[in-house]
Amino acid sequence: MTKTPRRPAHPLPIRIMHWIGASAVICMVLSGWAIYNASPSLPFTFPRWMILGGWLAGGIAWHISIMWVLFADGIAYLVYGFASGHFRRDLFPPSPRAVIGTMVAALTGRLGHSLGHYNAVQRLLYAGVIVLICCQVVTGFAIWKPVQLGWLTDLFGGYPVARGMHLAAMIGIVLFLIVHLTLVVIFPSTLVAMVVDTPAEPEERAP
Structure with missing residues (x-):
């Protein structure tokens, strides 16, 4: 009897969007820290080696550029998630008891x-x-x-x-x-x- 192939743990579109989104989020956070350092809301700033862009203008340039990558990736993920049933199957809100x-x-x-x-x-x-x-x-x-x-x-x-x-x-x-x-x-x-x-x-x- 021929065995039915198992579905992939993560379909190719999910894997591609995951790595694009993860890279974009990290760049957004690090460039955001550069912007934050120019006008901190909390009693600390981030060291230079932890920020992307070096200073305010550089951080803004990175932030705005990567923002569009994250935006496009996010839209693609939302469309795929609803159309493929990924959200319903894998991310449907659990009950408090299950959590x-x-x-x-x-x-x-x-x-x-x-x-x-x-x-x-x-x-x-x-x-x-x-x-x-x-x-x-x-x-x-x-x-x-x-x-x-x-x-x-x-x-x-x-x-x-x-x-x-x-x-x-x-x-x-x-x-x-x-x-x-x-x-x-x-x-x-x-x-x-x-x-x-x-x-x-x-x-x-x-x-």
């Missing part, structure tokens, strides 16, 4: 991982970071063009509030990246599956 159960399993060392399947906490984190990135884009436009897009800036309560929301969303994205990279270190097979065409593991092995 608590997954967290308990993680804290007690009983959390496993199956390639191609997302546990409740992963669904929550991935859906959350998509919302944060969308917030970053919209608030970014609001503080980039506060005159031309005054209606958008006013929608957020004015320039200072929009800038604060932009900074808060950036902090949330950085925290997500820390958690995400930590999980990659714990489960290195996930990195391989995001680079090469790796079959999804049986669903019954998923936690």
Whole structure:
């Protein structure tokens, strides 16, 4: 009997958009830190080796250039996610009970991982970071063009509030990246599956 080929853990479009989006987000964060250093909202600044662009003008140039890459990649991802069923299948919001159960399993060392399947906490984190990135884009436009897009800036309560929301969303994205990279270190097979065409593991092995 011929076996039915398993679906890939991550389809090619997802892998391509993941790496484009990841690179764009990192560049946006690092260039954003260069812009932040010119007018810090918190009692610290970032060292020069951690920023992209070197100074305010350079940071703005990088930020605006990469912004369009992130915007295009994000639109493509949203269209693909809805059209392919990726959002419904993989990122549908989990129940609070499922999230608590997954967290308990993680804290007690009983959390496993199956390639191609997302546990409740992963669904929550991935859906959350998509919302944060969308917030970053919209608030970014609001503080980039506060005159031309005054209606958008006013929608957020004015320039200072929009800038604060932009900074808060950036902090949330950085925290997500820390958690995400930590999980990659714990489960290195996930990195391989995001680079090469790796079959999804049986669903019954998923936690």
